Amino acid sequence: MSDYILRVVDLHKNFGEREILHGISFNVKKGETIVFIGPSGTGKSTLLRCINQLTVPDRGHVYIDDDEITGCGHRISEYRQRIGMVFQNFNLFDHLTAVQNVEIAPIKVRKMDKTLARDKAMEELRRVGMEDWADHYPSELSGGQAQRVSIARSLAMDPEVILFDEPTSALDPELTREVLEVMKDLAKSGMTMLVVTHEMGFARSVATEVVFMEGGQIVEQGPPSEIMKNPKHPRTREFIGKISEH
Amino acid sequence: MDIISILIAWGPYLLGGIAVTLGLVLSALAIGFVLGLPIALIQVYGNRMLRAPAAVYVWFFRGLPILVLLFLFYFGIFPVMGLDFPPFVVGAVVLGLRGAAYQSQIFRGAIQSIAEGQMTAALSLGMTRWMAIRTIILPQALRISLPGWSNEYPEILTDSAVCYAIGVMELLTRTSQIVSQTYVTLPVYMACAGIFILLNYAGMQVILRAEEKFAIPGFGIQSG
Amino acid sequence: MDPVTFLTQFLMPALWQGLIVTLELVLLTAPFGLVLGIGIALGRQYGGPALSTACAGYVVFFKGCPLLLLLFMLYFGLPTVGITLPAFTASVLGFILCNAAYNSEYVRGAIKSIKDGQMTAAQALGMTKVQAIETIILPQALRRAIPGLSNEFIYLIKYSSLAYMITVVELSGAAKLVATKYFMFNEAFLAVGVVYLVLVTLTTYGVHLLEKRVAVPGLTGKSRA
Numbered sequence: 001m002s003d004y005i006l007r008v009v010d011l012h013k014n015f016g017e018r019e020i021l022h023g024i025s026f027n028v029k030k031g032e033t034i035v036f037i038g039p040s041g042t043g044k045s046t047l048l049r050c051i052n053q054l055t056v057p058d059r060g061h062v063y064i065d066d067d068e069i070t071g072c073g074h075r076i077s078e079y080r081q082r083i084g085m086v087f088q089n090f091n092l093f094d095h096l097t098a099v100q101n102v103e104i105a106p107i108k109v110r111k112m113d114k115t116l117a118r119d120k121a122m123e124e125l126r127r128v129g130m131e132d133w134a135d136h137y138p139s140e141l142s143g144g145q146a147q148r149v150s151i152a153r154s155l156a157m158d159p160e161v162i163l164f165d166e167p168t169s170a171l172d173p174e175l176t177r178e179v180l181e182v183m184k185d186l187a188k189s190g191m192t193m194l195v196v197t198h199e200m201g202f203a204r205s206v207a208t209e210v211v212f213m214e215g216g217q218i219v220e221q222g223p224p225s226e227i228m229k230n231p232k233h234p235r236t237r238e239f240i241g242k243i244s245e246h
Numbered sequence: 247m248d249i250i251s252i253l254i255a256w257g258p259y260l261l262g263g264i265a266v267t268l269g270l271v272l273s274a275l276a277i278g279f280v281l282g283l284p285i286a287l288i289q290v291y292g293n294r295m296l297r298a299p300a301a302v303y304v305w306f307f308r309g310l311p312i313l314v315l316l317f318l319f320y321f322g323i324f325p326v327m328g329l330d331f332p333p334f335v336v337g338a339v340v341l342g343l344r345g346a347a348y349q350s351q352i353f354r355g356a357i358q359s360i361a362e363g364q365m366t367a368a369l370s371l372g373m374t375r376w377m378a379i380r381t382i383i384l385p386q387a388l389r390i391s392l393p394g395w396s397n398e399y400p401e402i403l404t405d406s407a408v409c410y411a412i413g414v415m416e417l418l419t420r421t422s423q424i425v426s427q428t429y430v431t432l433p434v435y436m437a438c439a440g441i442f443i444l445l446n447y448a449g450m451q452v453i454l455r456a457e458e459k460f461a462i463p464g465f466g467i468q469s470g
Numbered sequence: 471m472d473p474v475t476f477l478t479q480f481l482m483p484a485l486w487q488g489l490i491v492t493l494e495l496v497l498l499t500a501p502f503g504l505v506l507g508i509g510i511a512l513g514r515q516y517g518g519p520a521l522s523t524a525c526a527g528y529v530v531f532f533k534g535c536p537l538l539l540l541l542f543m544l545y546f547g548l549p550t551v552g553i554t555l556p557a558f559t560a561s562v563l564g565f566i567l568c569n570a571a572y573n574s575e576y577v578r579g580a581i582k583s584i585k586d587g588q589m590t591a592a593q594a595l596g597m598t599k600v601q602a603i604e605t606i607i608l609p610q611a612l613r614r615a616i617p618g619l620s621n622e623f624i625y626l627i628k629y630s631s632l633a634y635m636i637t638v639v640e641l642s643g644a645a646k647l648v649a650t651k652y653f654m655f656n657e658a659f660l661a662v663g664v665v666y667l668v669l670v671t672l673t674t675y676g677v678h679l680l681e682k683r684v685a686v687p688g689l690t691g692k693s694r695a
Contacts, residue, residue, distance in 0.1 A: 054369060074374075077369075077372045077374050080370055081371070084370070084371075091363035092367075093368075093386075094462075094464055094465070095385050095462055104381060105371035105372065108373065109373055139464020140463050154371070309663075309667040309670045310628070310667065311628040311630075311632075311642060311666060312628070313634070314659055314662055317645075317655070317659050318659035318660065318663065322655035322656035322660075323656065326656060400533065400534070404533075404534070405536075407536035407537075408536075408632065418536060418539055431546055432548075432551065435542055435547050439534070439535040439536075439539055439540075442536055443530065443531065446533075447534075
């Protein structure tokens with residue numbers, strides 16, 4: 001048994017002629033928050049989707065607790081229960097209220113008792129500060145509120161890892177802040193998180209490790225103090241410089 | 247004889263015709279739903295082996311006039327298969343088979359209109375594809391389908407009158423019999439038209455109620 | 471009789487005759503159905519209270535009354551008040567009345583979908599209401615209504631078969647008569663079905679070409695096919 005909760009080994013992915021991922025490898029320890037930064041279209045989102053096999057990689061391996069996820073066939077839904085995911089566009093189920101969104105997977109996938117699932121869902125909504133909005137439909141929530149509900153939805157499955165795919169890109173600054181606060185609390189509570197984001201402040205203050213990606217490859221990785229203040233690679237330096245101008 | 251006394255004298259007979267007409271329409275809607283939904287699912291999620299026959303089915307039943315379909319099944323296909331169905335059953339089944347082709351396209355459009363993120367999110371929570379279709383996609387798709395579906399009712403209602411051609415004892419058939427018995431023509435036909443229009447209106451009210459009942463904020467279910 | 475002889479000797483010539491009648495029915499109906507439909511839509515949308523109510527009533531009646539019943543009224547009913555129409559004329563008249571009701575709904579929906587600003591802008595340029603409708607509103611609305619209108623045209627092809635029920639021997643009637651005479655039902659109805667499928671498929675294709683030809687960027691009706 002290794003120290004790592006998640007291991008990614010030599011992932012490759014092409015879409016037609018275009019090479020999106022070109023041999024990505026990294027390891028994640030329990031409780032770490034890994035933040036992926038880099039220019040748009042460099043495969044960061046594809047990488048997250050390859051981890052829970054929403055996109056099937058062409059080559060390479062993904063392990064959770066030494067169990068291989070890649071090529072596991074129909075058992076994939078078991079692994080996905082252990083890996084939560086939060087999307088840029090929330091993807092809340094539009095026909096269900098906030099609390100129903102959170103409880104549906106425990107009820108349908110885990111076959112959890114409905115009363116227990118409701119209690120659990122309310123608890124998760126409280127954790128993200130959305131308990132007062134439990135009976136509202138997604139269309140009645142602001143973007144920030146919807147994203148907090150979607151975080152609660154993935155928490156309700158007690159995942160070992162949560163993947164955040166640009167969780168604040170669709171939000172204006174005010175709403176971004178409330179979502180980042182929730183994510184910061186999560187990180188503090190010891191949740192293992194992989195975050196694709198352009199929020200450098202979040203990377204600096206929360207990440208245990210920052211990974212700079214470009215052209216489907218990892219260019220440089222290390223603790224935020226190193227990557228953000230003192231990048232070694234010229235491409236990283238250029239990117240950090242550009243981003244901090246804003 | 248004036249039209250009022252005709253309607254009183256033949257009232258029970260006409261009421262029977264209404265029952266037969268509604269029987270045709272409701273069975274056809276039910277058959278169309280039960281067959282139309284799987285056809286839609288096959289067209290969206292099925293592999294090529296299944297999609298091709300589904301597409302041919304839809305093309306065939308949408309391309310032929312209802313009159314030709316009724317003749318084909320009543321005089322041709324069912325007798326050849328050794329099925330000796332009474333006219334009512336043939337009418338209901340043929341209207342239903344054709345309705346399935348139309349309904350499948352309503353459902354297909356609704357399923358395709360649901361953002362792909364819904365399926366992605368469901369899978370990411372560990373749902374299987376089929377579970378996601380059942381619990382996430384279909385509840386939304388059926389709601390979105392309601393307005394389109396409510397156009398299905400008046401269409402099948404007016405088409406059911408074509409079952410006259412194979413001798414189903416529905417409203418128009420009975421009306422024609424009254425005409426030939428009483429020699430009162432236009433008023434009796436007009437009364438029959440009035441009944442069809444009333445049935446149309448009443449049915450639409452029921453559907454509107456259903457739309458209100460299943461309405462959810464953010465799902466623009468206005469009939470249109 | 472073997473199917474091949476039946477098909478070539480008896481069915482094909484009959485279907486050919488029937489096809490001509492069907493095309494006559496459809497092509498005579500369509501232009502009048504379109505013009506009347508546009509008129510009703512305009513009456514409903516821009517007419518005074520009386521006209522607009524009358525147009526609404528027209529639509530309720532002719533959409534709610536089964537087409538076959540309408541044909542019976544025109545063919546068997548009208549003679550009792552002294553108007554006798556040949557079966558073919560009664561059929562075309564019935565199809566026009568029904569087709570116009572459905573067409574008017576598509577045109578009206580399209581008119582309603584055009585922003586108020588278009589009318590305001592036209593009137594600000596000094597156009598009268600009629601000029602504005604003619605040169606600004608209708609050209610846009612009709613483009614948007616094309617998918618619906620062409621759907622109705624395809625329906626018309628199929629529903630023209632009902633003329634047989636008042637003795638007009640068009641495609642379906644031709645098939646029925648030959649089928650009954652030679653007791654070859656499946657062959658006859660499948661063959662006539664193929665003819666309808668060809669007609670409908672060709673029309674659908676033609677409609678796509680038309681849509682492309684009159685297309686204006688940013689102004690499309692949602693294709694329903």
